[in-house]
Amino acid sequence: MKHAQSIKSILNALDKKDYSCRELVQHFLTRIQAQNDHLNAYITVCSESALKHADLMDQARSAGTAPPLAGLPIAHKDIFCTNGIKTTAGSRMLNNFIAPYDATVVDKMSTAGTISLGKTNMDEFAMGSSNENSFYGNVNNPWAAGTIPGGSSGGSAAAVAAGLCAASTGTDTGGSIRQPAAMCGVTGLKPTYGRVSRWGMIAYASSLDQAGPIARSAEDVAILLNVMAGHDPKDSTSLNEAVPDYTQALNRPIKSLKIGICPAHFRDGLDQQTEQAIQIAIKQFESAGATISEINLPMTKHAIPAYYIIAPAEASANLSRYDGVRFGHRCDQPQNISDLYKRSRAEGFGKEVKQRIMVGSFALSAGYYDAYYRKAQQIRRLIKNDFIAAFNKVDLIIGPTAPSPAFKMGEKSADQISMYLQDIYTITSNLAGLPAASIPVGFSNNMPVGLQIIGNYLDESKILNLAHQFQLMTDWHIQTPAETTP
Amino acid sequence: MSRTDWEVVIGLEIHVQLLTAAKIFSGASTQFGALPNSQASAVDLGLPGVLPVLNPAVYKKAVCFGLGIGAKINHRSVFDRKNYFYPDSPKGYQITQLDYPIIESGEIEITLSNGSNKTIGVTRAHLEEDAGKSLHENFLNQTGIDLNRAGTPLLEIVSEPDLRSSEEAVAYAKYIHHLVTYLSVSDGNMAEGSLRCDANVSLRKHGDSKLGTRTETKNVNSFRFLERAIEFEISRQMEILESGGRVTQETRLYDSERDETRPMRSKETATDYRYFPEPDLLPLYIDQNYIDSIRQQMPELPDQKNTRFIADYQLNTDDAGYLSANTELANYFESVVDTGGNARLAANWVRVELMAGLNRDNLPLSEAPVSATELGFLIARIQDQSISGKIAKTVFEALWRNEATSAQDFIKANNLSQVSDINALEPLISKVLEDNIKQVEQFRAGKTKLMGFFVGQIMKQTQGKANPKQLNEILLQKLNSN
Numbered sequence: 013m014k015h016a017q018s019i020k021s022i023l024n025a026l027d028k029k030d031y032s033c034r035e036l037v038q039h040f041l042t043r044i045q046a047q048n049d050h051l052n053a054y055i056t057v058c059s060e061s062a063l064k065h066a067d068l069m070d071q072a073r074s075a076g077t078a079p080p081l082a083g084l085p086i087a088h089k090d091i092f093c094t095n096g097i098k099t100t101a102g103s104r105m106l107n108n109f110i111a112p113y114d115a116t117v118v119d120k121m122s123t124a125g126t127i128s129l130g131k132t133n134m135d136e137f138a139m140g141s142s143n144e145n146s147f148y149g150n151v152n153n154p155w156a157a158g159t160i161p162g163g164s165s166g167g168s169a170a171a172v173a174a175g176l177c178a179a180s181t182g183t184d185t186g187g188s189i190r191q192p193a194a195m196c197g198v199t200g201l202k203p204t205y206g207r208v209s210r211w212g213m214i215a216y217a218s219s220l221d222q223a224g225p226i227a228r229s230a231e232d233v234a235i236l237l238n239v240m241a242g243h244d245p246k247d248s249t250s251l252n253e254a255v256p257d258y259t260q261a262l263n264r265p266i267k268s269l270k271i272g273i274c275p276a277h278f279r280d281g282l283d284q285q286t287e288q289a290i291q292i293a294i295k296q297f298e299s300a301g302a303t304i305s306e307i308n309l310p311m312t313k314h315a316i317p318a319y320y321i322i323a324p325a326e327a328s329a330n331l332s333r334y335d336g337v338r339f340g341h342r343c344d345q346p347q348n349i350s351d352l353y354k355r356s357r358a359e360g361f362g363k364e365v366k367q368r369i370m371v372g373s374f375a376l377s378a379g380y381y382d383a384y385y386r387k388a389q390q391i392r393r394l395i396k397n398d399f400i401a402a403f404n405k406v407d408l409i410i411g412p413t414a415p416s417p418a419f420k421m422g423e424k425s426a427d428q429i430s431m432y433l434q435d436i437y438t439i440t441s442n443l444a445g446l447p448a449a450s451i452p453v454g455f456s457n458n459m460p461v462g463l464q465i466i467g468n469y470l471d472e473s474k475i476l477n478l479a480h481q482f483q484l485m486t487d488w489h490i491q492t493p494a495e496t497t498p
Numbered sequence: 499m500s501r502t503d504w505e506v507v508i509g510l511e512i513h514v515q516l517l518t519a520a521k522i523f524s525g526a527s528t529q530f531g532a533l534p535n536s537q538a539s540a541v542d543l544g545l546p547g548v549l550p551v552l553n554p555a556v557y558k559k560a561v562c563f564g565l566g567i568g569a570k571i572n573h574r575s576v577f578d579r580k581n582y583f584y585p586d587s588p589k590g591y592q593i594t595q596l597d598y599p600i601i602e603s604g605e606i607e608i609t610l611s612n613g614s615n616k617t618i619g620v621t622r623a624h625l626e627e628d629a630g631k632s633l634h635e636n637f638l639n640q641t642g643i644d645l646n647r648a649g650t651p652l653l654e655i656v657s658e659p660d661l662r663s664s665e666e667a668v669a670y671a672k673y674i675h676h677l678v679t680y681l682s683v684s685d686g687n688m689a690e691g692s693l694r695c696d697a698n699v700s701l702r703k704h705g706d707s708k709l710g711t712r713t714e715t716k717n718v719n720s721f722r723f724l725e726r727a728i729e730f731e732i733s734r735q736m737e738i739l740e741s742g743g744r745v746t747q748e749t750r751l752y753d754s755e756r757d758e759t760r761p762m763r764s765k766e767t768a769t770d771y772r773y774f775p776e777p778d779l780l781p782l783y784i785d786q787n788y789i790d791s792i793r794q795q796m797p798e799l800p801d802q803k804n805t806r807f808i809a810d811y812q813l814n815t816d817d818a819g820y821l822s823a824n825t826e827l828a829n830y831f832e833s834v835v836d837t838g839g840n841a842r843l844a845a846n847w848v849r850v851e852l853m854a855g856l857n858r859d860n861l862p863l864s865e866a867p868v869s870a871t872e873l874g875f876l877i878a879r880i881q882d883q884s885i886s887g888k889i890a891k892t893v894f895e896a897l898w899r900n901e902a903t904s905a906q907d908f909i910k911a912n913n914l915s916q917v918s919d920i921n922a923l924e925p926l927i928s929k930v931l932e933d934n935i936k937q938v939e940q941f942r943a944g945k946t947k948l949m950g951f952f953v954g955q956i957m958k959q960t961q962g963k964a965n966p967k968q969l970n971e972i973l974l975q976k977l978n979s980n
Contacts, residue, residue, distance in 0.1 A: 093547045106546065114541055115547060135875035212547040224686035247549050248779050266723055328776055329579050331591020334545040337643070349641075376581070385774060 014039050015175030016492050019084060021234045022054045026073065026083045027481070033066040033073070033127065034249050040085045040129055044176050050157070054169040055090045055148045057130040058100050074087045079240065082125030087177040089168045090131035091138055092118050092223070093212040101214045102146040102164075103134040105334045105360030115212025116244045117181055117223050124239040129177050131165030134171030134249035136187055136362045137331065138216040140164050141434035142424065145364045148232060150421050152167040153196060154493040155484055159418045162192030162434075169196035173493060179227035179236055183213060185220045186319055187414075187438025190450035193226055194413035194462020199479065200226040201233045201468060201490060202438075202471050203444035206251035209244030210236075210238055215330040217323035218249075220442040229489050230479035237472060239259045255468060261473035262480040267301035269478060272406035274309050283416040289414050289454030289461040296408070296485060297478070299352055307402040307409060315440045316432055318395070321375045321388035322443075327365075328372030396444040403468040408478055411435055413450040413462035437464055447472045451479045452488040460488075504701045506663035507709055507734055512674050514653045514684045516559040517626065522627050522651035523593065530690045532707050538630070538645035545587030549778050552577075556651040557782060559683045560600050560625055562793045563653060566681050566799055567620050567937070569604025571789050575624070577776040585643050586630035594654075596773045599624035600782065606677070607801070608669040619672050626652050647691075653683070655699040659698065659709065664728040668721050673693055673740040675721075680800055683889030694719050699731040703740060710735075715759050718752050727752035730759050785843030803828055811841035820846060826863050830870045838873025840881050848871060851891065855898050868897045875905045879975060883965050884915050914963060921957075923964060927972050930955045941977055949973070 085283035093111035143166025165182030170190035185204035193200030223235035336342035336356025343355035524541035531894035630645035679686035700712035803822035
């Protein structure tokens, strides 16, 4: 069971030479080869470079020069640019795009010794909550075929859940790390906005996008966040704040922690079994000594409309560079520049992306800007104020990550509003820039349920502390789906 | 109606490329003339995932310019995205500043040909990035794109509609050009596009308070073209208005070959730029300490220098204007005065002898063969009458041709010092008078013109080194005695 171990046990086994980095990587590659046709979690598998890198790590280990995570096999969401390896962002537009640079996240992970097995599937340009918007096809949730893995980091969450990598990277603009983590029964963290560099991460909505780890446990997430976090002079919005050792606080007692519950998170639309799982978890925190109290986030009801103005507005500009001129998809035989733009973009982008570009362009148009974009920014400030007030009373806020467990593919495709409501609990932390994690806390209809933990700015340690203490008391995070192939 | 019935109203938007080694957001080189796309980094190409990082040298230049026009430097300014599709705009948007520019409310004073001065308001100046270039030649029905220029820092300087003629517009543009060059804010190379003007022109009847409909003529890159484009627009709009028509608000292009402006796009079809704050950049905060530190590093402004030259050196306005216009020349001049003492004499030597030499040999001031110290020394010798102006010119030329290493050595070696010693001069004069008794008598009889004869005789004997002033005094004294 090499593929279902914690990072610590893997590194320990490599230290003890129970197996080599090459053997470990080969083990995962074999699994990917066997299961990826079905799961479709990877868009690109990098067997050759992974094995080469594994050999280098084996040598470094023998020489005693190994970096801290030497030999740990991981996967990157295909939104992180990788030097010399195709980066698609799940879009036909970038089906031929090979970046001449590594994203800072990729660079840091590689420097720490992790080995990239490949690039994971995702909703096109991270726009989606079910991974059904990928040009490269749907991803099967490892817990049930024909069920979505969540999105947009669906491939990253599915790959971890299925044991096709030890851990993965994701990005979260409105819930894209937490919601798929919840649906695949794994642990994911969206750090404070600016905690992890966005350099080389293909932009969806720049003021909301944040990279973070998806892994098997809070402890694994802490180990990975230690590597990913930090100031990057190449990203002006990255925070110039010292990075603590996130593993240090994991074992603090949670007795003195004050935990807030927002009643609005438990109203209509929340799946009953999901609610039960969350309530049981709340009881467990309480019996572990944490104080539970109610807090209010009155502006939460405006979060979805505000998000669906701000994110598409930024996206409409961010995606203008895909014009068929310098890279990416270009239509055949363009007649003139306008034809080149129109057909390249019409062919290169999928439906959801086009819709968001249209919405965003409209919201920014002369005469509409004040009514939409400016208003949405005002709501955003009010949402932030809600949280500031709440965090004066409590240390952390917990609740469901998503209103329901993973649903069948195609189930919500026709109902866009209900699809957008998938992010109702996660979106506020993006709008406010707060860190938040999702951890598995049970099942609903045999599908994993996630609990969201939202923390104050730069309080990732506190979130991971609570998550780790919960995982010491429970075994939800070590449950794995039945193998999907013979 | 005639031209005098109409008031011309002009506002200029001047794009100045800032003189920084690296681009505004990418760190790539700004060098002009490199191989196409050899200076376009991933950021300049707008590749996926790249992010802009503001180059601090860029806002330093902007602050410098702002202080140069006495403007308000905003402690907080904000970058925005201006969205439009164009092949040489790699990201599909330009990063610029819309609502919160770095500089606001400055003013400059222009001097017109009739000698009068006029103050022109500068509404604002904001930072933005330049676009690349579309190349339509040599690509057979296709367009080549060179993104070397993409991301070059620009300062867009917007004037108030205070200009009332093409002459004023050109004077304003020249002043801005002069100032940005003087402050090293820009290299000011107009042929390479370092300074480009957009002219907003409208006409209204004298006395009207409401502005007429304007047109914007874009991308005029020489002062002469600016004048021509404005003149063309004035005539064109006047013709329309006088025949009862209406001017269409539109963007026009000046065609220098045909000497006319042509419509580029009209407002009806104008692009909606969908501006919004650039989320990849934080607002730019500039604190007072920073502004003060730049102020301390600022060179003296041309106007201040001009005033000082007139006050401290008693130069006439012409000399002061000429010598203060260029920092290097002004510094040279002041070094000459430091050694030479006499400012007016120094001004004259710099403007006449030095400039003639530089022009003749096509040399920049930095390579002038005669240093300011040497020239100052010469002027000091003229002042203390140890050499004449004429001899000084000889020494200057010798130094210029590298025939002498120092003025002092050359004067000594060639025995060029004037004979000012009465003890040396007197016997010579006495001898000349004795030898020319007839002329002395004629002089005493009233033929005073013979003074020149005597002087000439003595100069001949002293090879021109006699101090003319002393010579005159002694000569007159001797001739008038007896």
